[in-house]
């Protein structure tokens with residue numbers, strides 16, 4: 001199968017490319033500044049509508065996995081909302097199935113956790129709002145797309161953002177709950193789900209174990225970690241995801257962080 005991955009130099013995207021190649025797929029690795037370690041690199045700025053259309057029509061993938069994003073506030077409108085809109089419109093026009101990556105931070109974390117796919121998103125941060133806006137555009141422009149919401153990613157041999165935070169040490173929130181998910185296991189799940197183009201709409205894909213930011217830091221090896229309460233403003237408290245629907249669809253179980261670190 002021809003698979004096109006956006007954000008192919010990123011933490012998740014590079015792992016998706018690596019596993020897709022190992023599974024024998026033809027992998028088009030979309031990049032912006034950094035060079036992707038796996039797949040056939042193609043440079044595209046996803047904010048450029050015409051260029052995204054052109055490259056999708058040129059390469060004609062059967063599956064697009066859209067991981068690209070940027071979390072800085074000034075980048076949200078371009079690299080999250082506009083980029084997602086362009087990828088969805090172009091994937092639809094090219095006849096490709098789309099797996100779009102989203103986040104547990106579309107929820108407010110105040111009540112209702114663990115959140116199922118039918119829970120009402122109500123983001124409390126600018127990032128969560130931009131990701132929700134992107135989800136809405138993607139579902140409108142590509143109604144057959146699968147919108148995968150996941151949680152904090154960790155687990156590559158080289159340290160990722162969570163491992164770097166843990167190594168740095170300092171204050172970690174004791175009252176923010178997430179469902180950290182092993183990046184390799186998520187990448188495998190995305191490829192498996194992506195082959196099933198009858199799956200559409202939101203799907204929660206995270207490990208079932210929930211831990212606080214402090215527990216996560218300790219499990220990732222922090223030695224100088226101090227537990228503190230979250231300031232709450234702009235930070236959802238409990239965004240545990242209910243991923244039982246995905247668990248029923250997937251061949252392999254997504255292991256909790258305690259299990260992957262034991």
Ligand SMILES: NC(=O)c1ccc[n+]([C@@H]2O[C@H](COP(=O)([O-])OP(=O)(O)OC[C@H]3O[C@@H](n4cnc5c(N)ncnc54)[C@H](OP(=O)(O)O)[C@@H]3O)[C@@H](O)[C@H]2O)c1
Pocket residue numbers: 006007008009010011012013030031032033034044045046047066067068069070078079083101102103104131150151152153154
């Ligand atoms: N990481 C987490 O803990 C986490 C948690 C929940 C959900 N997610 C979701 O998972 C997805 C992947 O996250 P990640 O941590 O793997 O991201 P990442 O490591 O920051 O990689 C994002 C990639 O997107 C590329 N990119 C950004 N803007 C672009 C543009 N305009 N055109 C082309 N490429 C662009 C970047 O290119 P350059 O390398 O060239 O800058 C980068 O390689 C995101 O959708 C995120 O919302 C992640």
